[in-house]
Amino acid sequence: MPSKVFINLPVKDLDKSVDFFTNLGFSFNPQFSDDKAGCMVVSESIFVMLLTETYFKTFIDTGVCDANQQTEVLIALDAYSAEEVKEFISKARSLGGRIYAEPKDHGFMYQHSFADLDGHKWELVYMEMSQFAQS
Numbered sequence: 001m002p003s004k005v006f007i008n009l010p011v012k013d014l015d016k017s018v019d020f021f022t023n024l025g026f027s028f029n030p031q032f033s034d035d036k037a038g039c040m041v042v043s044e045s046i047f048v049m050l051l052t053e054t055y056f057k058t059f060i061d062t063g064v065c066d067a068n069q070q071t072e073v074l075i076a077l078d079a080y081s082a083e084e085v086k087e088f089i090s091k092a093r094s095l096g097g098r099i100y101a102e103p104k105d106h107g108f109m110y111q112h113s114f115a116d117l118d119g120h121k122w123e124l125v126y127m128e129m130s131q132f133a134q135s
Contacts, residue, residue: 007075008049010056010064011118014038017050020117023095024088042077067119074113076123082110085124089114092122 011017018028018038029047032039036055040048053064065072079085082105092114093099100121103112111125 004045004047006047006049007073008051008056008059009118009120010053011050012053013117014050014052017117020095020097021048021050024091048075067115067121069119071121074121074123076111076125079124079126082126085110085112085126088124092116097122 014035014037018033018040021038021040022028027041029039029041032047032049036052038050040050042048051059056064079088086103089097089099089103089112097114097116098119099113100115101113103110108128109125111123113121113123115121
């Protein structure tokens with residue numbers, strides 16, 4: 001079974017995208033980053049490859065979706081608390097991210113979402129795991 005996840009996203013301006021996500025608190029692996037790609041580290045096993053649109057096109061046989069007009073994927077990441085979700089979304093907004101949905105509080109789960117500089121949709125979710133404990 002696979003042990004790592006690599007999410008590949010096309011970006012219009014790699015430097016601006018790397019700046020945006022660095023300021024959100026993510027780091028980048030320089031070993032897999034260059035002028036065409038930035039390897040964003042989400043966790044030990046999850047990575048987001050930010051690829052220039054030109055480079056991204058070398059991996060596909062269709063056009064690149066304009067994520068500001070259509071949604072192809074929703075990337076959801078977990079958070080340690082509802083407060084962390086709120087802080088992260090607030091920071092994303094201050095860095096130029098667009099809030100596209102109201103926060104949702106389901107009691108056992110809190111979620112809120114933003115679109116990055118290229119329109120890719122991200123969701124931060126806090127789930128109270130004790131609600132899922134089995135007797």
